[in-house]
Amino acid sequence: MIAYIGRRLSILFLILFGSSFLVYNLVAYSGDPTEGLRGNTDPKAIQALRSLIRNLQLDVPPPARYFLWLKKVVLNFDFGTTREGLSVASDLRTAIPTTIRLILMSTIIAIVIGIAFGIISALRQYTRFDYAMTFIAFVLFSLPVFWVAVLLKQFLAVSFNNFLANGQIAIWWIVVASIVSGIFWATIISGSRKRVWQVFGIAAAGSAISLELLSATHWFKHPTLGPVAVGVIGVGIAYGVTYLSVGLQNKQALKSSLAMVVASLVLYFPTQWVLNKEAGIFPTLGLLIFTIALAVVSGLFFSKIDRGPIVRTTVITSFLIGLVIIIDKLMKVWVPYINTDAINGRPIPTISENNSLLPAGNFWFSALDTVLHLTLPTLALSMISFAGYVRYSRGTLLEVLNQDYIRTARAKGLTERTVVMRHAFRNTLIPLTTIVVVDFAAIIGGAIITESVFGWRGMGTLFNQAIRGQDLNLFMGVFLVTATLTVLANLVADLLYSALDPRVRVVAG
Amino acid sequence: MKLPFTKAKKNVDADYASVDIANKEVEGLSQSQIVRRRFFRHRGAMISLFTLGALILFVFSALNNKIGPFGYHGWWHYGIDDQPELISKGCPQYVTGCPTFHWRPGFLGGKNFGFGDHPFGQDDIGRDYFALTMRGAQRSLTVVFIVGLVAGFIGTVVGAISGFYRGWIDAVLMRFTDFIITIPVIVLGSVIGFHFGNLGVSVLAVMLGLFLWTGLSRLVRGEFLKLRELDFVDAARVAGASNRRIIFKHVLPNAVGVIIVSVTLLMSGAILTETALSYLGFGVVAPDVSLGLLISQYQDSFTTRPWLFWWPGLLIVTIALCINFIGDGLRDAFDPRQRRRLSRKDKSSTVTGVKAGH
Numbered sequence: 001m002i003a004y005i006g007r008r009l010s011i012l013f014l015i016l017f018g019s020s021f022l023v024y025n026l027v028a029y030s031g032d033p034t035e036g037l038r039g040n041t042d043p044k045a046i047q048a049l050r051s052l053i054r055n056l057q058l059d060v061p062p063p064a065r066y067f068l069w070l071k072k073v074v075l076n077f078d079f080g081t082t083r084e085g086l087s088v089a090s091d092l093r094t095a096i097p098t099t100i101r102l103i104l105m106s107t108i109i110a111i112v113i114g115i116a117f118g119i120i121s122a123l124r125q126y127t128r129f130d131y132a133m134t135f136i137a138f139v140l141f142s143l144p145v146f147w148v149a150v151l152l153k154q155f156l157a158v159s160f161n162n163f164l165a166n167g168q169i170a171i172w173w174i175v176v177a178s179i180v181s182g183i184f185w186a187t188i189i190s191g192s193r194k195r196v197w198q199v200f201g202i203a204a205a206g207s208a209i210s211l212e213l214l215s216a217t218h219w220f221k222h223p224t225l226g227p228v229a230v231g232v233i234g235v236g237i238a239y240g241v242t243y244l245s246v247g248l249q250n251k252q253a254l255k256s257s258l259a260m261v262v263a264s265l266v267l268y269f270p271t272q273w274v275l276n277k278e279a280g281i282f283p284t285l286g287l288l289i290f291t292i293a294l295a296v297v298s299g300l301f302f303s304k305i306d307r308g309p310i311v312r313t314t315v316i317t318s319f320l321i322g323l324v325i326i327i328d329k330l331m332k333v334w335v336p337y338i339n340t341d342a343i344n345g346r347p348i349p350t351i352s353e354n355n356s357l358l359p360a361g362n363f364w365f366s367a368l369d370t371v372l373h374l375t376l377p378t379l380a381l382s383m384i385s386f387a388g389y390v391r392y393s394r395g396t397l398l399e400v401l402n403q404d405y406i407r408t409a410r411a412k413g414l415t416e417r418t419v420v421m422r423h424a425f426r427n428t429l430i431p432l433t434t435i436v437v438v439d440f441a442a443i444i445g446g447a448i449i450t451e452s453v454f455g456w457r458g459m460g461t462l463f464n465q466a467i468r469g470q471d472l473n474l475f476m477g478v479f480l481v482t483a484t485l486t487v488l489a490n491l492v493a494d495l496l497y498s499a500l501d502p503r504v505r506v507v508a509g
Numbered sequence: 510m511k512l513p514f515t516k517a518k519k520n521v522d523a524d525y526a527s528v529d530i531a532n533k534e535v536e537g538l539s540q541s542q543i544v545r546r547r548f549f550r551h552r553g554a555m556i557s558l559f560t561l562g563a564l565i566l567f568v569f570s571a572l573n574n575k576i577g578p579f580g581y582h583g584w585w586h587y588g589i590d591d592q593p594e595l596i597s598k599g600c601p602q603y604v605t606g607c608p609t610f611h612w613r614p615g616f617l618g619g620k621n622f623g624f625g626d627h628p629f630g631q632d633d634i635g636r637d638y639f640a641l642t643m644r645g646a647q648r649s650l651t652v653v654f655i656v657g658l659v660a661g662f663i664g665t666v667v668g669a670i671s672g673f674y675r676g677w678i679d680a681v682l683m684r685f686t687d688f689i690i691t692i693p694v695i696v697l698g699s700v701i702g703f704h705f706g707n708l709g710v711s712v713l714a715v716m717l718g719l720f721l722w723t724g725l726s727r728l729v730r731g732e733f734l735k736l737r738e739l740d741f742v743d744a745a746r747v748a749g750a751s752n753r754r755i756i757f758k759h760v761l762p763n764a765v766g767v768i769i770v771s772v773t774l775l776m777s778g779a780i781l782t783e784t785a786l787s788y789l790g791f792g793v794v795a796p797d798v799s800l801g802l803l804i805s806q807y808q809d810s811f812t813t814r815p816w817l818f819w820w821p822g823l824l825i826v827t828i829a830l831c832i833n834f835i836g837d838g839l840r841d842a843f844d845p846r847q848r849r850r851l852s853r854k855d856k857s858s859t860v861t862g863v864k865a866g867h
Contacts, residue, residue, distance in 0.1 A: 014684075015687050015691055016691065018685075018687070019687075019692055022688050022689070022692075023692060023696075023700075026700060027700055030700060030701075030703075030704040031703070031704055138834060138837070139826070139830060141777075141829075141830075141833055142781075142826050144781050144785060144788075144801070144804075144822065144829075145785065146788045146801070146804065146805070147822040147825065150808045151822075154811050154812065441691075442694075445693040445694055445695030445785075448693075448695055449789065452789060453808075463696070463699070464789065467699050467700065468703075468790075478696075479692070479696060482696060483692060486691050486693065
């Protein structure tokens with residue numbers, strides 16, 4: 001395995017070397033960084049030209065200059081300086097986390113939601129839901145990301161902020177939202193005509209009542225969950241995850257998951273105390289890890305045979321409950337956050353990656369700030385790759401469901417849940433790993449565009465600056481990061497592929 | 510409650526019957542006839558094909574155009590260089606150049622249906638926005654087709670050669686495509702666009718095409734690798750066919766489905782790439798017009814003059830959506846496993862027929 005990874009890595013280095021050589025020469029030959037200065041007889045300009053040539057070693061022909069650059073990068077990890085004499089590495093250091101945050105968030109959201117909808121679409125093949133999903137996917141596929149981003153900025157951000165000013169949902173909005181939710185659930189949970197109408201009625205009435213309640217209690221102005229809501233949501237998560245993961249007839253898994261819900265409620269106030277006292281990224285992560293460890297113990301405690309799936313179910317449940325508690329915590333700082341002068345009651349931002357006017361030193365403020373700034377760009381980016389995942393996971397699942405082993409599984413009398421989740425779904429994940437890589441490369445490009453729409457100071461900005469200023473060192477720095485990310489994604493997919501699919505032999509040598 | 514996993518019972522008889530019908534339907538037809546039939550039956554693809562065709566005619570006939578020594582006059586009364594007076598009559602306060610397009614019937618207090626002088630409004634200096642969008646759409650469509658041709662040709666040739674000859678040629682070509690695939694399209698496109706954007710849209714499109722073929726070439730290579738091992742290729746070789754004949758007469762026709770489908774998808778990607786590049790300022794540059802450029806120029810005036818933003822975007826979406834649907838229809842048509850979904854009428858008539866026959 002190590003030999004395999006080593007071999008793959010060496011190939012990746014070769015590819016990185018080749019493509020960076022290609023790009024270096026392409027950029028170097030296609031533009032002249034001294035263009036604006038040449039032919040100028042002003043002594044200052046001549047001086048500037050000379051120093052530029054000296055600093056950037058422009059007297060060396062590009063193919064040779066590439067190796068000079070490479071030597072510095074490989075030996076000293078030195079990416080050189082920009083035209084202005086700033087260090088490229090320090091520019092990159094501030095830009096990379098911003099961009100990676102955006103890329104990771106949108107990839108994860110797109111994968112989770114896309115695969116979920118793709119699977120429902122496949123299970124409901126040739127129903128209205130399937131057709132609607134196909135059409136939506138095609139529309140999203142054809143949307144230019146910059147156009148969507150501007151639309152989101154104008155509609156979602158501005159109108160949501162306006163809505164927050166009074167926090168009341170207009171009655172016709174509630175009507176429309178309930179009808180949409182009714183149609184949504186009725187198409188997913190299909191059945192006889194009577195059943196469809198029942199589902200429609202229950203879903204629509206449920207949404208209408210809950211929206212009206214939230215609106216009447218000014219929940220949107222003062223969003224909060226509190227221990228009761230966390231408990232209710234936790235029980236919901238426990239049942240949902242158990243149903244999908246091992247089936248509700250597995251009482252041990254259900255008990256273990258519910259025990260975790262009880263534990264999180266018992267520990268709710270101590271947790272809040274820790275989160276307030278030790279506000280920071282590491283204590284929060286530590287609590288999450290503690291929760292997961294507790295889940296493993298609980299899973300082992302409640303299970304007698306076949307422990308793996310039960311532990312897994314409990315861990316997933318408690319991880320999700322942990323996320324709910326974090327969201328609850330973020331909601332607690334919501335009111336003080338939007339009342340600060342820097343926010344002034346308009347929390348959904350349309351520009352920049354964080355609010356520099358915010359009082360520093362408050363971890364939960366800046367966490368909420370980062371999350372809110374991520375909202376729109378992430379939405380724009382994930383909407384577009386969502387379409388790809390829906391189409392692809394639908395196609396793959398349909399293909400898998402036609403295999404003989406699915407027929408065998410059904411013939412054995414396994415429940416439909418086991419057939420779909422254990423036999424079919426896992427096998428769809430295998431080809432899906434390849435699409436993740438392709439999409440990842442696309443999403444980097446999308447991130448560059450999205451960042452420029454939202455005015456983020458990330459890789460996109462550096463990239464723009466590099467091309468406009470003919471700044472080769474800066475350009476290569478940005479390129480190296482994006483190319484490395486793409487290549488690494490490729491490697492991860494390959495490894496996942498061989499881990500998921502035992503038929504793929506890891507051949508060393 | 511009926512949960513998502515419960516599944517309707519399948520009618521096994523109907524399953525067999527559908528295979529039967531599918532076989533009966535294609536009896537005595539050539540492969541291309543079958544494909545054509547399947548494609549014409551794909552409703553989304555046919556609607557899109559019609560829409561796209563109409564749109565191309567509409568867009569290219571609207572303005573005066575000059576292609577080399579030949580030129581023709583468009584039917585629209587403004588060109589992109591005309592600067593009629595900015596009209597503020599009938600516009601909201603502080604807004605000039607709003608669209609004159611109106612559709613509300615008279616009994617609802619409107620002026621009935623009509624286009625007026627500037628159906629899409631006017632830009633800052635009074636140029637007719639309809640003319641500008643039409644020119645932008647012409648540019649985008651030109652890019653789409655040139656990229657499709659160039660990238661389709663290179664991708665096919667490279668993929669075919671490396672798949673058919675294998676060995677070191679394959680290794681060299683595929684490493685080269687690996688190099689290019691690592692570079693995000695937008696990065697590569699920006700570098701190209703920044704330097705070739707001012708040379709006109711055709712040059713930009715050709716340059717983009719020179720780099721966008723890599724994905725296609727991999728697919729074609731895979732298809733060739735698979736096809737060259739099949740018996741009919743051996744048979745042809747035994748019969749004394751040359752490599753060239755085998756490639757063009759035996760393998761290529763069998764790979765044509767993969768090629769056509771992925772070229773279509775490449776084309777829908779090309780319009781999004783071109784507009785994104787123009788939006789970033791690395792594609793088509795002013796004074797020329799592109800849909801992406803129009804959006805980037807007027808995104809800030811969205812709140813006051815949204816029409817300057819809507820029309821170019823809607824045109825991009827329409828074109829990309831049509832191409833995507835056509836691609837989907839082609840994929841279904843070329844897919845040998847594809848069976849038509851039977852209508853209720855088909856089923857009831859043949860299920861009884863099959864049962865009676867047995």
